[in-house]
Amino acid sequence: MASFQTLPGFREFYPEDLARRNHVFRLWRQTATAFGFAEYDAPVLEPLDLYKAKSGDEIEAQLFSFTDKGGREVALRPEMTPTVCRLVGAKANALKRPIKWFSIAEFYRYERMQKGRGRCFNQFNADIFGEAGPEAEIELIALLVQCLTTFGLTEQDFYVRLSDRNLWFYYLEALGLDEPRIRGVLGAVDRYEKYGDEAFKGYTEQFGPLDAGIKAKVLAFLQIKSLAALEATLAALGGDKLTGRLADWRKLLGGLEAMGLARFIEVDLGVVRGLAYYTGFVFEAFDRKGELRALAGGGRYDDLVQKLGGPALPAVGFAIGDMTFSLLLEQRGLMPTFVSAPDVYCVIGGEAERRAAFADIQTLRAMGYRVDYPMKDVPFGKQFKAAAESGAKLALIYGADEIANSVVKIRDLATRSEREVPAAQLAETVRDFFSAS
RNA sequence: GCGGCCAUAGCUCAGUUGGUUAGAGCACCUGAUUGUGAUUCAGGGGGUCGCGGGUUCGAGUCCCGUUGGCCGCCCCA
Numbered sequence: 022m023a024s025f026q027t028l029p030g031f032r033e034f035y036p037e038d039l040a041r042r043n044h045v046f047r048l049w050r051q052t053a054t055a056f057g058f059a060e061y062d063a064p065v066l067e068p069l070d071l072y073k074a075k076s077g078d079e080i081e082a083q084l085f086s087f088t089d090k091g092g093r094e095v096a097l098r099p100e101m102t103p104t105v106c107r108l109v110g111a112k113a114n115a116l117k118r119p120i121k122w123f124s125i126a127e128f129y130r131y132e133r134m135q136k137g138r139g140r141c142f143n144q145f146n147a148d149i150f151g152e153a154g155p156e157a158e159i160e161l162i163a164l165l166v167q168c169l170t171t172f173g174l175t176e177q178d179f180y181v182r183l184s185d186r187n188l189w190f191y192y193l194e195a196l197g198l199d200e201p202r203i204r205g206v207l208g209a210v211d212r213y214e215k216y217g218d219e220a221f222k223g224y225t226e227q228f229g230p231l232d233a234g235i236k237a238k239v240l241a242f243l244q245i246k247s248l249a250a251l252e253a254t255l256a257a258l259g260g261d262k263l264t265g266r267l268a269d270w271r272k273l274l275g276g277l278e279a280m281g282l283a284r285f286i287e288v289d290l291g292v293v294r295g296l297a298y299y300t301g302f303v304f305e306a307f308d309r310k311g312e313l314r315a316l317a318g319g320g321r322y323d324d325l326v327q328k329l330g331g332p333a334l335p336a337v338g339f340a341i342g343d344m345t346f347s348l349l350l351e352q353r354g355l356m357p358t359f360v361s362a363p364d365v366y367c368v369i370g371g372e373a374e375r376r377a378a379f380a381d382i383q384t385l386r387a388m389g390y391r392v393d394y395p396m397k398d399v400p401f402g403k404q405f406k407a408a409a410e411s412g413a414k415l416a417l418i419y420g421a422d423e424i425a426n427s428v429v430k431i432r433d434l435a436t437r438s439e440r441e442v443p444a445a446q447l448a449e450t451v452r453d454f455f456s457a458s
Numbered sequence: 459g460c461g462g463c464c465a466u467a468g469c470u471c472a473g474u475u476g477g478u479u480a481g482a483g484c485a486c487c488u489g490a491u492u493g494u495g496a497u498u499c500a501g502g503g504g505g506u507c508g509c510g511g512g513u514u515c516g517a518g519u520c521c522c523g524u525u526g527g528c529c530g531c532c533c534c535a
Contacts (some may be wrong), residue, residue, distance in 0.1 A: 315534085
């Protein structure tokens, strides 16, 4: 038993674990690239103020933060959004619009561990800057969907809930509420799914009971699950803001439908997302069975770049966490088992043969083949067994007889057939074998 | 931050009302086997029973504390 334990909530990646993680990262990266997103990265350690600027005590309590040797207050990054806003903000005027960027990075939050949540995790982040219209949401939600379907997940496995903080705001405004009350109601809406009527307790304490007529309308609005129902509800109210917003909704849903993604999307105004910086459309991806935490979440945050010192720049983004996502893939049997097998395994008679084999081993490795051999002299029988167990396709046999005749014996480990080739032709024979198979 | 359950070999787990030197399977290593395949047989390494304290003639077993894990609550950028 090791004396030194891994820090709580941190993960170690043994080769099989890392193979799975690499698989996930590789497909995410491939998908984002196909959508025309460019990859970036940034420091793991940031000034604490970058996160304090936009958030309260709760968030600070969950930061890994400390004072460095130069007396700076620093924190391990808990998310990518402030960082990417700074990167983009600093060069906003020099970057071609729209700015479509993604990253795959590690984040740290000092939280209690749970299923699908640790203190150290990876996220795929994708953001579009400089596009104020719902075209940006279309592109991002399409990317989100494909980041999941590329692993074999279907609409049976997950869905994306789509909502809109602006629409809520305009609607409550039209019902005659002022801004503090609107925020109070949105807080209740956020919790309504979980707590039912209890969710309004906080509002009542602060502002007194919500007018029964308004509350009924809020509850009805919250349960809206289609664009048609939305339009019907809002038709009576009219107003430029609401009419304009409905046009955005039609454009967004129409775009996603044209991309063939309608089956993944559910209008659900019950989603508000607690995070204060979201300003418009918000969306979250969940597994259909409802057993896991959210797979991904995102939305529009048009004010954040400016708040962090950059120019006014509209923005939309989302993130997928690797922990819940990997759990889902494993539950659905979509996480492949990775075997680490060489292409070629060398069977070597003894010291003298070993020297001859080394030259060929180096040649084949330089050609890009993965070649292994036993480090110590081992009886032939064991070596053949090792060759078979290694998963290699070919065994190369270097015995005294072969060396004497300047040949190498090649054994096809699948068919168990053997032949000898002149040592000089080994490289091309191996290449032909692998290019044919 | 709060609550429930749990902790014995690398893994999965036994371990009697508290009683000799803590076990099995799998995995790993060696040999049988000096040129041909997952078998078989024989052998081997590996444990301060999470850690610390207490009760006892005696603790893997009972009690307290602590650390860590799983699950839920809060939160979830």
